[in-house]
Amino acid sequence: MRAQYMHMHDFSGRRFLFLLGSTRTGGNTETLAQQAAAQLPSDVEQHWVRLAEMRLPAFADVRHDGDGSYPPPTGHARTLLDATLDATDLVIASPLYWYAVSTPTKQYLDHWSGWMRVPGLDFRARMAGRTLWxxxxxxxxxxxxxxxxVGxxxxxxxxxxxxxRGVLLASATRPGQVTTDEDAARRAKTFFTP
Structure with a gap:
């Protein structure tokens, strides 16, 4: 199914947003994402964002206060919202922290809950049909x-x-170790493209 989808899908007009969720730069997950992204056609737009540098405000759940709506985001939250809505493909590049996504990644996803409740934004409807990796x-x-x-x-x-479209996984403990995972390197070459 995946191979058939990629074979039929044209990359023209695609805009990939790479959301780096690590709390350090140059980590194994980032390196693995770069290996996969290097295989994309040169005319495919790539935008890379380091979530830990975005200084998102703490997410507050106000769904049951007043009318349950959220104000439009400002600052780094607005920058992230605009980048998210501009992308056709979102790549969550998060190292595994306690069996789940990293704190910066979770905070970014938490803000989706607020963006879905900004009057007139229609965030959920606008995200439909985009691709998540x-x-x-x-x-x-x-x-x-x-x-x-993955869940x-x-x-x-x-x-x-x-x-x-799934998760590209690699085994790596120390910085730079991902480069020795030959199986992951092989899978990275075909993760985004057939």
Whole structure:
């Protein structure tokens, strides 16, 4: 199914947003995402955002206060919202932290709850049909440890009516170790393209 989808899908006009969820730069997940992104056609737009540098405000759940609406985001939150809505493809590149997405990644996804309730924004409807991908590095060879992270992205895509294309996984513990995972390097070459 995936190979058939990619074969039939044209990359023209695609805009990839890479959301780096690590709390450090140059980590294994980022390196793995770069390996995969290097295979994209040169005319495909790539926008890279380091979530830890975006200084999002703490998310507050006010759904049951007043009319339950949220004000339009400002500052870095607005920058992220605009980048998200501009992308055809979102790549969550989060290392595995305690079997789930990293704190910056979770905070970004939490803000989706508010963006869905900004009057006139129609965030959920506008996200429908976009493509969601995941990239993660984890310590150890048991990739089932990443099942909760994969589940988060799978269910997020389902709820938002997005097309979920899976998670590229690699085993790496120390910085730079991902380059020795030959199986992950091979999968990175075909993750986005057939």
């Amino acid at each position: 995941g990239v993660t590095a984890l310590s150890g060879a048991d990739h089932s440890d990443a099942d909760p992270l 988060t992205l799978t269910k997020t895509a389902r709820y938002m009516h997005m097309d979920f």
